[in-house]
Amino acid sequence: MATDMKNKLTIRGLKLWYGDFEALHGIDLDILAGKVTAFIGPSGCGKSTFLRCLNRMNDRIAGCRVEGDVLLEGNDIYAPDVDVVQLRTHIGMVFQKPNPFPKSIYENIAYAPRIHGMVQDGPDMDELVETALRKASIWDEVKDKLQQPGTALSGGQQQRLCIARTIAVQPDVILMDEPCSALDPIATAKIEELMDELKQEYTIVIVTHNMQQAARASDYTAYFYLGDLIEYGETSQIFTAPSNQRTEDYITGRFG
Amino acid sequence: MPEHTLKRFEDELTSLKEKILAMGGLVEKAVRRSMKSVLQVDTSKAQKVIDRDRAINALEVEIDEMTRSMLALRQPAAGDLRLIIATIKIVTDLERSGDLAEGIAEAVLQSEENPLTHTSTIETLADLVIRQVKDALDAFARSDLDAALKCIERDKKVNKLYKAMQRENLTYMLEDPRQITAGLLASTIGKNLERIGDHAVNIAEMVIYMVKGHDVRHVDHKTAAAILSGELDED
Numbered sequence: 384m385a386t387d388m389k390n391k392l393t394i395r396g397l398k399l400w401y402g403d404f405e406a407l408h409g410i411d412l413d414i415l416a417g418k419v420t421a422f423i424g425p426s427g428c429g430k431s432t433f434l435r436c437l438n439r440m441n442d443r444i445a446g447c448r449v450e451g452d453v454l455l456e457g458n459d460i461y462a463p464d465v466d467v468v469q470l471r472t473h474i475g476m477v478f479q480k481p482n483p484f485p486k487s488i489y490e491n492i493a494y495a496p497r498i499h500g501m502v503q504d505g506p507d508m509d510e511l512v513e514t515a516l517r518k519a520s521i522w523d524e525v526k527d528k529l530q531q532p533g534t535a536l537s538g539g540q541q542q543r544l545c546i547a548r549t550i551a552v553q554p555d556v557i558l559m560d561e562p563c564s565a566l567d568p569i570a571t572a573k574i575e576e577l578m579d580e581l582k583q584e585y586t587i588v589i590v591t592h593n594m595q596q597a598a599r600a601s602d603y604t605a606y607f608y609l610g611d612l613i614e615y616g617e618t619s620q621i622f623t624a625p626s627n628q629r630t631e632d633y634i635t636g637r638f639g
Numbered sequence: 640m641p642e643h644t645l646k647r648f649e650d651e652l653t654s655l656k657e658k659i660l661a662m663g664g665l666v667e668k669a670v671r672r673s674m675k676s677v678l679q680v681d682t683s684k685a686q687k688v689i690d691r692d693r694a695i696n697a698l699e700v701e702i703d704e705m706t707r708s709m710l711a712l713r714q715p716a717a718g719d720l721r722l723i724i725a726t727i728k729i730v731t732d733l734e735r736s737g738d739l740a741e742g743i744a745e746a747v748l749q750s751e752e753n754p755l756t757h758t759s760t761i762e763t764l765a766d767l768v769i770r771q772v773k774d775a776l777d778a779f780a781r782s783d784l785d786a787a788l789k790c791i792e793r794d795k796k797v798n799k800l801y802k803a804m805q806r807e808n809l810t811y812m813l814e815d816p817r818q819i820t821a822g823l824l825a826s827t828i829g830k831n832l833e834r835i836g837d838h839a840v841n842i843a844e845m846v847i848y849m850v851k852g853h854d855v856r857h858v859d860h861k862t863a864a865a866i867l868s869g870e871l872d873e874d
């Protein structure tokens with residue numbers, strides 16, 4: 384691997400239990416800065432669980448226990464002094480179902496930066512809102528109706544609005560859990576294109592059940608099975624010549 | 640490998656392989672028959688090679704159609720993808736080999752009155768090349784890397800013998816002008832055989848890619864063998 388590639392996230396020996404059930408069995412993985420990394424695998428293999436570990440979304444689940452290290456540029460995100468709210472501005476999450484706030488399009492973007500005290504209301508906030516919406520490739524579609532409710536947009540637009548909302552707090556990493564599964568093919572293509580643009584500035588990790596999406600949209604692919612990381616490599620390698628037979632079986636549809 | 644969950648795709652892959660092997664069988668037969676027509680000065684055999692080339696061409700078109708639709712409809716990955724890519728390339732090499740055998744047959748028809756005068760080197764050359772073709776097809780049929788490497792390795796011998804044959808041939812023609820027609824025929828046959836060998840090598844290399852995912856084209860045989868045994872990484 385080229386030496387100029389640097390790890391954004393370094394995961395070592397990550398185990399997770401839901402009560403007595405061990406859902407992740409010790410995952411080691413380096414997530415490279417400025418790349419799109421896809422997690423694939425049959426449903427229930429732990430993709431979402433693992434993704435949620437990357438910004439401590441599992442913390443609030445009762446009975447959930449995590450062991451091992453997750454380092455963001457070398458800093459342990461599970462260290463006791465870490466402010467989880469602050470952490471989530473660095474590592475944002477976009478969910479399967481678009482979930483805009485029941486507020487105006489403008490407010491959807493301005494809300495978090497205001498709370499975090501990043502920007503005052505006024506021209507600076509206007510600029511921040513526009514920049515975030517532009518980066519999420521939705522500005523042209525909403526610039527004339529910023530005061531309308533975000534929930535009135537189409538599903539694909541809502542998802543891009545949620546991406547804009549994530550971008551608004553200037554994260555390092557954007558986690559996406561099946562962000563296109565509720566979208567039609569055209570809206571999906573827009574999100575995939577957006578990921579390609581966003582990786583210039585952000586590191587993106589996406590869980591997808593759609594293998595073609597992983598093939599199209601990601602630079603690196605990690606294949607999970609029953610709580611283990613089976614294979615991780617460049618997407619082009621995984622999809623043309625995987626080195627593990629289980630990966631081969633899964634991506635050629637010979638699974639189960 | 641476990642069965643494909645999509646039974647129809649599994650069937651398509653099987654039938655694709657069978658079609659390639661059928662086409663390969665026809666090509667091998669064409670090469671053998673063209674050489675028989677040379678050595679036995681048998682124009683009816685030569686004519687048969689020419690007539691049968693149509694079947695080879697038809698298979699090429701059919702296989703191309705299959706691979707096109709499989710790429711478009713099945714979005715193949717990994718081993719399936721490599722099989723299909725290998726097939727697309729192999730089919731071209733087979734079709735060309737068929738044409739080259741046909742070229743030999745045509746040369747026989749054109750020089751019926753002046754058959755070969757010296758046959759022993761060309762016979763040896765033909766034997767080697769036919770073995771190359773056979774090895775390449777066996778390699779494909781059984782995903783047999785040893786057979787693929789044998790085919791590639793044998794090419795050195797073929798090239799050496801081909802050069803020797805052409806030199807030998809030139810001497811005959813210079814020594815005796817009456818040998819010129821036969822000499823030119825020998826030269827055409829030799830050249831076509833040597834090219835058939837090259838196509839067999841291409842096929843063998845695609846089989847290695849298909850099986851291992853390594854591209855061994857444009858590396859020497861030793862390096863290729865080392866890559867395959869895992870001693871070397873290709874990059």
Ligand SMILES: Nc1ncnc2c1ncn2[C@@H]1O[C@H](COP(=O)(O)OP(=O)(O)O)[C@@H](O)[C@H]1O
Binds near residue numbers: 431
């Ligand atoms: N909150 C939870 N409580 C208990 N078990 C859970 C919880 N969330 C997920 N699991 C279990 O953990 C495993 C991994 O689930 P998940 O990460 O959602 O898989 P994936 O995203 O790959 O479909 C599954 O067996 C699932 O049933």
Ligand SMILES: [Mg+2]
Binds near residue numbers: 431432
């Ligand atoms: Mg999930």
